Amino acid sequence: MIDFAALYHRLDSTTKTNEKIAAMADYFGLANPADAAWATYFLSGGKLRRLVPTKLLRQWAAEAAGIPSWLFDESYQSVGDLAETISLIVPPGESREEMPLSLWITSKLEPLKTLSEDQQRDAVLEIWQQTDPQMRFVVMKLITGAFRVGVSKRLVTRAIAQFAQTSHPDITADVVSHRLMGDWQPSAAAFQRLMNPDVEDAVVSQPYPFCLAHPLDTAAGPGALGSAHEFLAEWKWDGIRGQVIRRQGQTFVWSRGEELMEGRWPEIEAAAESLPNGTVVDGEILAALASGQVLQFAQLQRRIGRKSIGKKLLAEVPVIFHAFDLLEEDGTDIRDQPLAYRRQRLEAVVHQVDHPHLCLTQLITGSSWADWSNIRETSREMNAEGLMLKRRDGRYDVGRVRGNWWKWKVEPYTIDAVLIYAQKGHGKRSSLFTDYTFALWQGDTLVPFAKAYSGLTDAEIQQVDQFVRKNTKESFGPVRSVTPELVMELAFEGLQRSKRHKSGIATRFPRILRWRHDKRPADANRLSDLLELLPSE
Amino acid sequence: MNALLQSTPRGLYCPAGDFYVDPRVPVERAVVSHAHSDHARWGCKRYLAAQKSEQLLRMRLSPDAQFHFLAFGESHAVNGVKLSFHPAGHMLGSAQVRIEHRGQVAVVTGDYKLGDDPTCESWQPIHCDLMVTESTFGLPVYRWPSEQVTMAAINEWWRANQAIGKCSVLYGYAIGKSQRLLAGLDSTVGPIYTHGAVEKGVQAYRRSGVRLPKTTYVGTIRGKHDWSKAMVVAVPSAHGTPWMRRFGRASTAMASGWMAVRGSRRRRSVDRGFVVSDHVDWPTLLQAIDACDPDRVWVTHGYSAVVARYLNEAGRDAQAIDSGLRTEQDEDAAASLATDDGSDADTDGNSERETPPAP
Ligand SMILES: [Zn+2]
Numbered sequence: 001m002i003d004f005a006a007l008y009h010r011l012d013s014t015t016k017t018n019e020k021i022a023a024m025a026d027y028f029g030l031a032n033p034a035d036a037a038w039a040t041y042f043l044s045g046g047k048l049r050r051l052v053p054t055k056l057l058r059q060w061a062a063e064a065a066g067i068p069s070w071l072f073d074e075s076y077q078s079v080g081d082l083a084e085t086i087s088l089i090v091p092p093g094e095s096r097e098e099m100p101l102s103l104w105i106t107s108k109l110e111p112l113k114t115l116s117e118d119q120q121r122d123a124v125l126e127i128w129q130q131t132d133p134q135m136r137f138v139v140m141k142l143i144t145g146a147f148r149v150g151v152s153k154r155l156v157t158r159a160i161a162q163f164a165q166t167s168h169p170d171i172t173a174d175v176v177s178h179r180l181m182g183d184w185q186p187s188a189a190a191f192q193r194l195m196n197p198d199v200e201d202a203v204v205s206q207p208y209p210f211c212l213a214h215p216l217d218t219a220a221g222p223g224a225l226g227s228a229h230e231f232l233a234e235w236k237w238d239g240i241r242g243q244v245i246r247r248q249g250q251t252f253v254w255s256r257g258e259e260l261m262e263g264r265w266p267e268i269e270a271a272a273e274s275l276p277n278g279t280v281v282d283g284e285i286l287a288a289l290a291s292g293q294v295l296q297f298a299q300l301q302r303r304i305g306r307k308s309i310g311k312k313l314l315a316e317v318p319v320i321f322h323a324f325d326l327l328e329e330d331g332t333d334i335r336d337q338p339l340a341y342r343r344q345r346l347e348a349v350v351h352q353v354d355h356p357h358l359c360l361t362q363l364i365t366g367s368s369w370a371d372w373s374n375i376r377e378t379s380r381e382m383n384a385e386g387l388m389l390k391r392r393d394g395r396y397d398v399g400r401v402r403g404n405w406w407k408w409k410v411e412p413y414t415i416d417a418v419l420i421y422a423q424k425g426h427g428k429r430s431s432l433f434t435d436y437t438f439a440l441w442q443g444d445t446l447v448p449f450a451k452a453y454s455g456l457t458d459a460e461i462q463q464v465d466q467f468v469r470k471n472t473k474e475s476f477g478p479v480r481s482v483t484p485e486l487v488m489e490l491a492f493e494g495l496q497r498s499k500r501h502k503s504g505i506a507t508r509f510p511r512i513l514r515w516r517h518d519k520r521p522a523d524a525n526r527l528s529d530l531l532e533l534l535p536s537e
Numbered sequence: 538m539n540a541l542l543q544s545t546p547r548g549l550y551c552p553a554g555d556f557y558v559d560p561r562v563p564v565e566r567a568v569v570s571h572a573h574s575d576h577a578r579w580g581c582k583r584y585l586a587a588q589k590s591e592q593l594l595r596m597r598l599s600p601d602a603q604f605h606f607l608a609f610g611e612s613h614a615v616n617g618v619k620l621s622f623h624p625a626g627h628m629l630g631s632a633q634v635r636i637e638h639r640g641q642v643a644v645v646t647g648d649y650k651l652g653d654d655p656t657c658e659s660w661q662p663i664h665c666d667l668m669v670t671e672s673t674f675g676l677p678v679y680r681w682p683s684e685q686v687t688m689a690a691i692n693e694w695w696r697a698n699q700a701i702g703k704c705s706v707l708y709g710y711a712i713g714k715s716q717r718l719l720a721g722l723d724s725t726v727g728p729i730y731t732h733g734a735v736e737k738g739v740q741a742y743r744r745s746g747v748r749l750p751k752t753t754y755v756g757t758i759r760g761k762h763d764w765s766k767a768m769v770v771a772v773p774s775a776h777g778t779p780w781m782r783r784f785g786r787a788s789t790a791m792a793s794g795w796m797a798v799r800g801s802r803r804r805r806s807v808d809r810g811f812v813v814s815d816h817v818d819w820p821t822l823l824q825a826i827d828a829c830d831p832d833r834v835w836v837t838h839g840y841s842a843v844v845a846r847y848l849n850e851a852g853r854d855a856q857a858i859d860s861g862l863r864t865e866q867d868e869d870a871a872a873s874l875a876t877d878d879g880s881d882a883d884t885d886g887n888s889e890r891e892t893p894p895a896p
Contacts (some may be wrong), residue, residue, distance in 0.1 A: 012799070013808065067677050068850060074843050075678045079798055086798065088678035431801060 003030060004039055004101045005135040011149045020151055024159030029166075031126040034102035037191035040160065044153040044180070047145040048105070051112040052120050054082060054144055060084045060121055064128060077478060078431075080424070083140035093129045093136070102188075109142060151179075153259050159401070160194060168197035178202035181260055202249045207254040208280060208335065209325050209398045213388060213405035222369050222389060222408060232339065232392055233364040233372050234324055235384035236407050238297045238494075239286035240304070244268065244321060246275035247331075266309065268321045271358035278331030279349060282396075283323035283361065290318070290356065294383045296496055297508065322361040323350055324388075327396060335396035339404075342396065372408075381409045385493070386410045412491040413507075413533055415525045417518055419486040420446055423467040423479050425453070433480070434461055438490060438510075440527040446484055447527050449503035450492070455512030487519040488512050495534050505530055540634060541643045541667060544835065544858040549645060549669065553638050554618030556585070558645045558669075568620065569680035570647025571631035572597060572712060585613070587622040589657075590630025592741040593712060609658065626660035627815045628713030629742055635663055643667040644829065648838070650814065651821040653684045655720040656747050662828035668837065669858070670826065673816045674794050681794070681818045687811055688721035691875035694790060694809060695726050695768050704764040704784040708773040708807065709792045712738035713815055715770050716749060718792055722768060724750035731755065732771035732780075755783075776807065794818070826853070 010023040025045065028036050062072040067089070076085045099107075108127065112120055124143075131139055141147040157176040164171040171194075179194050179202060213236075216222055225231070241256035242265075251272040253261045263269075265285060275281070287300040299317050303309060326346035327335050334342060343363075350360045364387065366372045376387045386409035394404030417438035425434035435453050439446035456464065464486065471483040494508035516523075543550045548560035556566040563580030569588075570576050572593035574862050577584075579598060586594055588606040595604070606807040609632070612621045613822035622632035627648040634645040644665040651660050691707065698705045709715040719739065720727060729752050731739055743749060755769060764784045773791060775781060794814025795801040802810035817825060822826040826834060826848070834855040836845045841857035 013802075066676050067847070071677060071843065071847055074840075075676050078676055079678055080800055084799055085678060088680070091680070425800075431795075431804070 001099055001101050001104045001135060001139075003027060004035065005138040007039070008138045008141075008149055008421055011151060014149075017155065020155060021159045021162055024151070024156060025162040025487070028160060028163040032100065032102075033188035033191040034186075037186035037188060038101050040156060040180075040191065040194075041186040042142065042147050043149070043151055045148075046154045046186070047147070048109060048142060049113060050145060051109060052069070052124060054118070056117065057086060057124065057140075057144070058082070060124055061090050064125060068332065070339050072095045072529045077424075083137055083144055083146060086140050087131075087133045087137040090128045092133055093131045101365060102186075104139070105142075109139075112143070152257060153177075154257055155325050164195050168195070170199045171195065172199075174206050175199045175202040177260055178205045181262055203253040204250060205245060205260070206284075207245060207252070208396075209332075210241065210243065210256050210282070211397045211405060212256075212400040213407040214400060214402050216389070216406045216408040218409060218411060221373070222406065225389065225406065228367065228369050228372065230392055231389045232343070233366060233375075233484045234361050234388045234390070235364065235379065235382055236386045236388045236409065237284040237286055237294065237322060237361070238383065238385045239284045239294075239300055239322070242268075242283060242285045242321065243327070244272050244275070244281045244283070244323075245328075246272050246279045247272070247277055249277065251275075262311070264303070265319055265321075266314070267319055267357040271321065271353065271355035274353040274355055275349065276330070276352075278328060280326070280328035281321070281323045281346070281349070281358075282325035282327055282490060283321050285319055286322055288320040288322075292320075292359065296383050296494065298496060298506070304377050319357065321358050323358060324361040325396060338393040338395065339390055340392045376408060376410060380494070380514075390414055412493055413495065414489055414491045414513060415440070415530060415533075416487055416489050416519055416523065418484045418521045418524045419464070419482065419488060420448060420484050421479050421481050422464070432461060433465045436464070436488075437514075438488065439484070440525050440530060442527040449501065449505060449527065449530065450490060450507045450510040452488075452490055452510045452512050455488075456515065460515055484521050487516040487521060487524050489514050489516050495530070497534065503527055503530070505534065541638055541641050541783050542645075542669070542835075543838075543851050549614075549858075551618060551636055551638075554615040554636070555621065556615055556618075558634050558636075559647065560815070565646065566615075568615075568634055569594065570634055570645065571627055573628070573648065576647060576780070585615070585620070587630050587632040589745060590632070592629060592744045593738070596706050596737065596741050605634070605890070611891070623661055623663055624658035626651065626654060626657060628654075629657045629716070629745055629747060630732060631657060631665060631668075631713075633660075635665070643669065646671055646825075648673070648816055649825070650817050652681060654717055656717050656742065656749075660825070662825065664844060665829055665831045667833045668826065668829050668831035669835040670822065670844075671816065672822065672839035672841050672844040673821055674715060674814060674818050675836070675844040676818045679794060679814075679818045680799055680820060681797075681814055684721070687813055691721070691727060691790070691792070691811055692723045694811075695722075698788045699727060702718075702765045704767050704769060704787040706769045706771055706775075706784060706787050706789045707792060707811075708771055708776060709813070711735050711772045712741070714792060714813065715739070715772075716742045716747065717815065718770055719749050719752065719811065720747075722750060723768075727766040727768060728753065729769055730758070732769070733773055734772050735770050759876045774804075776805070779881055779892040783881065812879075 007023060007027040011020050014020060027039060031039060058072055062069050075089055076082060080086045112123055115123060128136060134514060139326050160176045161171055161173040176194055184274045243254045245252040250264040251269050253265055253268060255261050271493055287295040303313060303317050323346060325343045326349060347360055350358060364375055366375060372387060389406040389408055391404045397404055417440055419436050420439045421437035422433040423435040425432055437448050438450050439448045468480055468482050472480045473483060474481045490510050492507040492510040496506050497504060498506035543552060547557060547564060556568050557564045558568045559569050559570050559576040563578060566583045568585045569612045572590050577594055583603045585605045588608045591606050608624055609622055609624055612619050619637040621635045623635055625631040625633045625647050627650055629887050631647060633647060642665040644663045647669050649660050649702055676837040695705045707718060710720050715735040716738055729750055731752045731754055733756055739749060739752055749844050776789060789807040790809035790811055791805050791807045792811045792813040794812060794816060796810030797812045834848055834853055835858045836855060842860055845855040845857040874877040
């Protein structure tokens with residue numbers, strides 16, 4: 001457990017991907033297979049079922065520290081993290097018992113859920129006595145199910161591969177991903193299977209690296225790309241990029257983050273059943289009605305992050321795979337063929353399958369940049385972010401290569417709004433007021449409509465922080481209402497009606513564009529200005 | 538209101554003696570607990586302070602002002618009020634101010650700590666009727682590790698950086714913290730360098746008779762230089778500035794009580810955070826109040842309301858006398874030192890920031 005706690009702190013103290021991978025690879029090199037298995041499980045987002053109610057943990061921590069519960073709450077408010085508050089507030093333990101991670105889990109943590117409340121209390125107090133604040137923090141993160149350390153599952157697979165490759169060069173990150181599929185349960189044997197040098201098992205699921213588009217400078221436009229005739233245009237969808245693989249009677253759906261999305265999109269997996277073996281399709285997962293009308297990203301979001309999808313949600317938010325490229329046909333890699341050819345083969349495959357959840361993304365007709373420029377203006381009505389321009393004779397590149405694929409986004413919406421509430425940030429910014437709520441005028445009142453966290457420089461954040469401290473009108477728990485004085489220009493990507501919002505509108509990706517020192521609060525926009533931006537229904 | 542002391546928007550005022558303790562604005566007669574800028578304000582006519590803070594105060598306050606210094610424990614009458622200074626353990630010359638009039642005793646702690654510090658005299662409890670205590674770290678999440686453990690960790694970090702050919706840059710406030718860190722560094726590990734603002738503090742400490750390891754001011758090094766074995770003690774505001782480029786590959790660390798909390802460590806974007814504070818933590822704050830056992834406690838400079846409420850519930854007569862929360866930034870600013878050598882100056886800028894007056 002000491003090594004695992006040290007790994008956590010090493011990961012936590014760097015933002016560099018390579019250092020994170022190195023830290024994990026070092027750990028895997030050191031740990032026994034059972035510990036490595038549990039580390040893999042937690043680092044890639046696995047949790048223990050809720051072991052002890054957090055309410056009780058707070059209560060016991062306050063008791064152990066000899067403080068009233070309100071003082072625990074004040075401390076929590078200041079620290080911003082429950083596990084950390086507990087690990088700091090409870091006096092440091094006396095002894096530090098060394099026990100491997102796997103034993104910690106199976107003999108100390110997992111049994112907690114079967115204990116009575118009194119027994120739980122004794123067990124938790126014992127854990128606190130046996131840990132210093134650094135290890136206690138990690139243990140409390142595991143107990144509260146809040147263990148997160150800024151690594152993706154993909155990064156973990158890369159680290160495992162890096163470690164494995166010291167002896168078995170064929171074990172790539174994709175092989176590890178393949179082997180982590182399904183309901184992977186941590187055990188020494190399971191970790192050893194990840195290390196199996198014979199990688200035949202994993203070949204079937206291997207994806208191709210995604211080709212990524214380069215952003216087009218919207219001010220300059222596409223003129224410099226050459227003639228419009230050399231390009232195909234498609235909508236730039238706002239969904240989840242995916243690669244659908246059908247090989248040897250099995251289906252695999254990969255995300256652009258190169259994670260296997262198993263069981264998350266049953267409609268698409270069902271559609272893929274009809275694909276011939278040896279087919280790989282690139283496209284976008286979108287929430288869409290049977291009519292083909294694409295829904296807003298907010299709808300799709302309801303399905304993201306759910307491990308199991310209920311019938312109700314499946315009915316309310318059906319998804320369609322909008323295919324736009326074919327990478328493998330009859331088991332042959334065709335990425336070096338020109339796009340026009342791949343598109344033609346894709347059309348043939350999709351028509352042959354003829355499944356309602358697998359469709360071709362529409363090609364947008366147009367014969368000049370001007371045509372497409374006009375069509376691009378209507379992107380929001382299509383719930384698209386703009387256009388994609390792809391060179392007809394281009395190959396399918398690896399990664400973000402300049403030249404063949406361009407994304408031509410619409411300009412974001414912008415509006416001037418007044419800052420009316422502020423709240424301290426969490427984690428990294430827990431001592432500063434960094435989370436703001438903005439309002440627009442309706443008659444003489446300011447109606448809150450968006451929260452924004454980012455966009456100011458550190459110096460500006462300090463200034464706003466000082467302003468908030470000096471101009472607080474009222475405090476509601478952690479939220480301060482402030483004199484409406486600061487005007488900021490906000491940008492956002494999308495808008496939709498919402499019953500949950502006082503303003504009746506929800507904004508997507510709101511962010512601060514700049515601080516309008518030149519504007520007085522009265523100069524800010526009105527709510528009706530925002531309503532006018534809503535796409536017609 | 539207490540007859541001996543009043544909490545006013547200008548600071549703590551003693552009507553009988555007609556003086557302010559650590560005033561927030563320039564006044565006629567200021568009694569100063571220590572040389573940090575939120576306690577020793579520029580622009581007062583007359584200053585009364587502990588003898589040991591003379592070098593530091595003369596360095597940062599106007600030479601036109603009149604100074605009067607008292608040795609620790611020495612009494613002085615101001616308009617019939619008996620006044621004396623007693624070690625506060627916060628930094629060189631830092632004092633608690635003891636005020637006695639008509640049998641009543643008030644003690645203003647200024648900033649103080651209870652732990653070991655080789656650069657100043659240790660805090661002593663003073664029995665009193667009224668205790669005015671700071672509360673910068675007045676939350677139970679703040680609990681300092683021992684001085685030896687932390688200094689050992691810092692020296693170990695320095696060696697580890699040497700092993701991979703990296704320069705070590707350790708940030709601490711220009712006066713007080715930096716010199717305490719220097720005193721704890723193991724000078725057998727390698728050469729120690731200082732930022733300009735830190736070096737000024739070092740000189741003043743040396744003039745005051747404090748023994749510190751040999752240091753070299755970074756500004757005296759010209760041209761190509763091997764920094765890979767070096768320890769550089771610098772002010773936090775140097776982080777991320779062009780001044781840092783000269784060191785090449787460097788590992789950075791911040792030494793501060795705020796480093797106890799992960800959010801603060803991350804916000805600093807330094808490689809390491811070491812918990813080293815010159816203020817009382819939660820357990821020693823309570824310990825100090827018990828040792829002085831005052832009839833009444835006034836809490837200021839920090840988590841005043843929280844500490845006052847806790848003390849009240851524990852059966853003490855306590856009240857918060859300001860509403861201002863001292864934040865990490867305020868701390869930096871207060872501890873920064875105005876310097877006149879352009880590029881090396883501590884550029885935090887707002888070093889004279891006021892604590893908001895009581896409502
Ligand atoms: Zn101070």
